[in-house]
Amino acid sequence: MSSTKSSRPTSTSSSLMQEVVNALPGGYPESIQPPTSNQQSLSQAVYSRRSEYTKPKNIKIKVGTWNAAAYKGAEKDIAWFVDGKGIAEGLTDLTVEDESESQDDAASQDRSSLDDREGVEDQEARYKKKKSTLPKNDPGLLPGGEDIGLYLLGLQEIVDVNSAAEALRPYTDPSVGQKWKREMEAHLPRGYKFVAEQQLIGMLLLIYASPDVAADIKSVSTTSVGTGLMGYMGNKGAVTARIVLGETTRLVFVNAHLAAGTDKGAVERRNWDYGQVMSRTKFEPISDSMGLSQNIGEGIDDADFAFFVGDLNYRLEGIPGEDVRRLLMLHTRNEYDLSKKQGKKVDKEIARNQASIERRRENRTSTDSGVSQVSTVRSREDDDVQDEDIDAEEALDAVDDPASLHTTLSSLLPHDELHQQQKARKAFQGWQEGPITFLPTYKYDAGSVGVFDSSEKRRAPSWCDRILWRTRRDMLSYESTIAEEEESKRKDEEMKNNGMDEAAKDEEMLYDYDPDEDADESGSYDEYDDAPPGTVITKEGFADEISLEAYVAHQRVLSSDHKPLDAIFSFKYDAVVPELKSKIHQEVARELDRAENEGRPNVTVVVDRPHSNEEGISDDDPLKFEGVWFGEVRYAMHKHRSLTVANTGQVPATVYFIDRPVGPGQHPGTSPSWVSMKIDDGTGKLSSDLSKRTLEPGQAFNVELELRILDVSLARQFNEGIKSMEDILVLRVENGRDHFIPLRGTWLESSLGHSISKLIRIPEGGIRKLQRQRPDSSKSTASAGSAIDDETPVKWSAPRELFRLTEVIEELTIRVTAEWGMLHDPSTQPPPWERFAGWPFVPQSWTCKDDKERHDRLADIAEALDTDVSFASVFPSDISHIEKLESLAEFFIMFLSAMDQGIVTKEIWTQLDAGLIKQEKSKLPQSAEEQRTWAQEILSSAPSHSISFILITSMLDRIISETITAITHNHPALLTKCPPPATFLVTIPQNLRKKNWAKDGKEAWRQGVGRALASTFYGAMIRGGEEEGQKDKEKAAGRERKVRFLELFSL
Structure with missing residues (x-):
């Protein structure tokens, strides 16, 4: 058991006040002068009205990556990125989401012109370096041109990074990067603006924006991180850029080239490179909305949206390259005319890989413990064995074709190192990637559409080139x-x-x-609780949205051994409208001028002192507390305090209570959960409306504070010291200073909510006596933890509270049933036990219907129990015996329901339930006496629980006997109705009512009373039995067993 002290709140009202002072505008103590900077106040006020001068914008962002492998003239193929050209439809599952109607028409026209596009054979036949290799008459299948608002391109190996001259060059040669810029700008629509570039040897980052988007871009910052030779050289690493879009949204773009290699340590080196890029990247400080710059620049993790692209070099692990090449070229061969030279080359490579596979098979010894996973993949191709890893709902049309590209890719992706490292949380934690529906982007023969590395090295195909993204929402979710x-x-x-x-x-x-x-999603409040899926709350508090529309490789780009890759995102952000901001700026300036001229409002808060004769109140408070002092507070006790808020200034004052700062585990809102607030505006009617009120000079209103702890779980937290009866209220005065009103009380510990193991340690005098014996009890006004711990000696075989409650309930039941005929006319006023089965424990049968009166009685009963005084002494003198009995019965049910671990613990019930199920299935059922003996043996494993159980069931048996005897004596004709009427059994839940009744009327009525009491007590006494995910039928059967189990001992 964890110590209660470790979880005890450490904040006091004074510390909470300091939190508000530091965290909330205008919340300053009287001794500190308010800020005097008019410019800062003006900027702050304008920023608070930002929703009035921003408007949502929807754009498309195209993100691309390509390892050009230092091939000369590769920049001539830049149209793959700008215009969406070079896509082989048969080798990808391309869909573009959310296209407009006009885009649909254009796309339809483009696809109709695909028949005019140059064939693969002709394209490959004219391949020459320094010339564009894109297919002629290619209309482009992706949105491009003016449809895109922001272009982000990451290139790798635009120079030969394996050259010592380049790798060790002390500076970056900009001439190659300028070639790419010229080609990019030549293909972009007229008017597109250059935003940023960053080059580190072979890595180049380029960002361009449409004219309207460019106008929204501020705070551009670029930087580089080298992770290559010696961990710092620029042959590997990343170039990054940060932009602020619309003064509201931080975008970060990372173009990386991570460590290559397939040896054992290569994956760890790639992970290390990623970690270095994330930790070492720092941007220039951003100037905030008030014109002030940050002291320290931000990093990648501070982005609202981040894109991480490049040649990440993660490979396919644990799978022979020959198998993968052969398998994939069975798909790429469909792009060729097999009667021509290029098609024959593909078939030749397939046969070459097949021969290698056969040699490997022949060399495999009979002791091999496993079969190559790719052999299984190959058997899918050859034997049409359906892939078991494909989800039938996701496969769609591919589900009927085990040799489909979809099935092939799905069988390879589990071997992808990047997915494996993400799952192991070693790299790219919290990042997401679109579905991979395209062939691996590496390694191909330059000049070919679908021939994988045919050189002597014959490198295995892999998805080395990737595009990932992460939102602030993703990062916060992962950190949580x-x-x-x-x-x-x-x-x-x-x-x-x-x-x-x-x-x-x-x-x-x-x-x-x-x-x-x-993971529990219903824990503490989070800024995304009310946000729709896909919405990201930026650092500035705006709601932006992003969604992936396309993620595809450009298979028909031939000028590198890598295939380029791009993704299109639909992006919604809030942008500042300069004209509107200027208008708001003028309005705010006028308001501030007027406020300064007219003066600040002044409000006085007066705490009405309680009467000195009230219980728990002392005028000799050693702390001379100036806030709202509730005195001693106990369970269900009602406390009332009031505040007066008056405008003592010369100008109208608008005031309202604001949410106070809270710590872990504290209830958010304007007031703690144990205090309710209502306002009297002078009309005599109390209102729960705590919204803004404007007071003219001299006007005032009263705030009524009510305290009554009825939540047993809250009482338990006060008992254990988890919660403190110390908090604050914060009254905000617009354009004035905030008022902090401390709340404090002393919690008197209650026996409610304690387990039997703690209750049996409470000595005579009750738990209150034990609390006052604690050395520090007089030094703290807040709850300091339970007075009972494991070192307190055991005093009783069962809780004394149970002895007292069962005894007084039995006595009052006998007395009430005996005197009813003397005080009432049974013919005109039948007793409640004749009208409601389960009296006096069911609410339908209670005489008192007034909630406030009932709650006052519960408070008195709890106090009698906790101070070990007689129950008779705490009841008003004019209350009848039946009302005393019913109040005690209500408290008794509540006491049992709140008991930690219950009377029958979950562990014990698990054994009992298993035995009951076994007996239900047995062909030779046990007698009731045999079942009771069996149950008592199990209960005896926890002696104090067993004795408590017998105390309660004996009381129930006595109550059943007394009520049936009273009916027999006063109204025997009722017992001839068999079974009892439905109006009598209305207190029993419908699904727990008996189906088989005794033929004898008296016995049937006894069964009805017993069933009603068991239905009322099983939930209060027995813990466990219902697990998450259980069907309703199983739950109902479990409740029935609990009821029948209690009936064993009460009938």
Whole structure:
């Protein structure tokens, strides 16, 4: 068990006040002068109205990456990126989302012209270096040109990075980058603006924007990180850029070239490169909305949207290259005329790889423990064996064709190192990627559409080139998951350090937690709780949206051994409208001038002092507390306090209560959960509306504060010291200073919510006596933790509270049933036990219907129990015995329901339930006496729980006997109705009503009363039995077994 002290709140009202002072505008103490900078106040006020001068914009962002492999003239093929050319439809599953109607028409026309596009054979036949290799008459299948608002292109190896002269060059040669810029600008639509570039040896980053988007771009910053030779040279690493779009949204673009190689340590080196890029990238500080610059520049993790592209060099792991080449070229061969030279070359390479596969098979010994995973893939091609890894819902048309490209790619992707490293959380944590529906982008014979490396090295195909993205929402979600896991590990370590690891094993099934599958989404509030899917809340508080429309390789680009890759995103962001901002600026300036001329509003808050004769109130408070002092607070006790808010200034004052700062576990809102607030505007009617109110000079209103702790879980937290009865209210005065009103009370510990193992340690005098014996009890006004711990000696065989409650309920039941005929005319006023089965424990049967009166009685009963005084002494003198009994019955049910671990614990019920199920299936069922004996043996494993169980069931048996005897004596004709009428059984849930009744009327009525009481008590006494995911039928059967189990001991 974790220490209560470790979870106790450490913040006080004074510390909370300081938090508000630091966190909220205008929240300054009287001794500190308000800010005097008019310019800062003006900028701040304008920024607070940003929603009035921003408007949403929707654009498309095209992100591309290509390893040009230092091939001369590769820049001539730049139209693949700008115009969407060079796509082989048969080798990708291309779909473009959210196209407009006009785009649909254009796309339809483009596809109709594909018949005019140059064939693969002719394209390859004219391949020459320094010339464009794109197919002639290619209309382009992706949106491009003016449809794109922002172009982001990352290139790698625009120079030969394997050359020592280039790798060790002390500076970057800009001439090659200028060639690419010229070609890019020649293909872009007229008017597109250059935004940023960054080059590091062979890596080049280019950003261009349409004229209207370019006008929204500010705070452009670029930088480089080298991770190559010695961990710092620029042959490997990344070039990055940061832009701020519309003064609202941070975009970061990373163009990376990570470590190559297929040896054992290559993957770890790639992961290391990624970590270096993420940690070492720093941008120039951003000038904020008030014209102030940051002290420290931001990094990649500060982006609202980040794109990470490039030749990441992750390979296909654990799969022979010959198998992959042959398998993929079975698909690329469909692009060729096999009667021509190029087609024959593809068939030749397929045969060459097949021969290599056959040699490997022949060399494989009979002791091989496994079969090549790609052999299984090949058998799909040859034997039409359906791929078991394909999800039938995702495969769509490919599901009927095990040899389809979709099936092939799906069989290879589990071997992708990048996916493996992401899953292992070693790199690219929280980043996402579009579905890969295209062939691996590396390595091809330059000048070919679909011939994979035919050189002597015959490198295995891989998806080396990738485009990933991450939103601020993705990053926060990942960080939240990690924090939850770390907290879980920390708690586990604490338990081990406290010697509780063995005890934890017994509760493993109770507390087993897998953050990936069991993470609770309903925890504390998060800024995305109300945001629709796809929406990202930026650092500046705006709601932006992003969605992937296309992710495709350009297979018919021939000028490199890599195929280029691009992605198109639909992007919505809020942009500042300069004209509107200027208008708002003028309005705010006028408002500030007028406020300065007219003066600041002044409001006075007066805390009405409580009467000194009220319980728990002392005028001799040693702290001379100036806030709202509730005095001693106990369960269900009603407390009332009031505040007066008056405008004592010369100008109207607009005031309202704002959300106060809260710590972990605290209830958010204007007030703590244990206080309710209502306002009296002078009309005599109280209102829960805490919205803004404007007071003219001399006007005032009252704030009524009500305190009554009825939530047992909240009482338990006060008992354990998890929550403190110390908080604040914050009254905001517009254009004035905030008022901080401390709240404080002393919590009197209650026996409610404690487990039996703690209750049996409470001595005579009750838990309150134990609390006052604690040495520090007089030094703190807040709850300091339970007065009971494992070192407190055991005093009783079962909780004394149960002895007292069962005894007084039995006595009052006998007395009430005996005196009814003397105080009432049964013929005109039948007693409640004749009208409602389950009296006095069911609400339908209660005489008192007034909630406030009932709550006052519950408070009195709890106080009698906690101070060990007689129940009779706390009831008003004019209350009848039946009302006392019903109040005690209501409290008793609540007491049992709140009891930690219950009377029958989850562990014990698991054994009992298993036995009951076994007996249900048995052909030789046990008698009731045999079942009771069996159950008592299991219950006896926890003696104090067993004795408590017998106390309660004996009381129920006595109540059943007394009520049936009273009916027999006063109204025997009722017992002739068999079964009892439905109006009598209305207190029993429909699904728990008996189906088989005794033939004897008296016995049937006894069964009805017993069933009603068991239906009322099973949930209060028994824990466990209903698991998440259980079907309704199983849950209903489990409840029926609990009811029948209680009936064993009460009938």
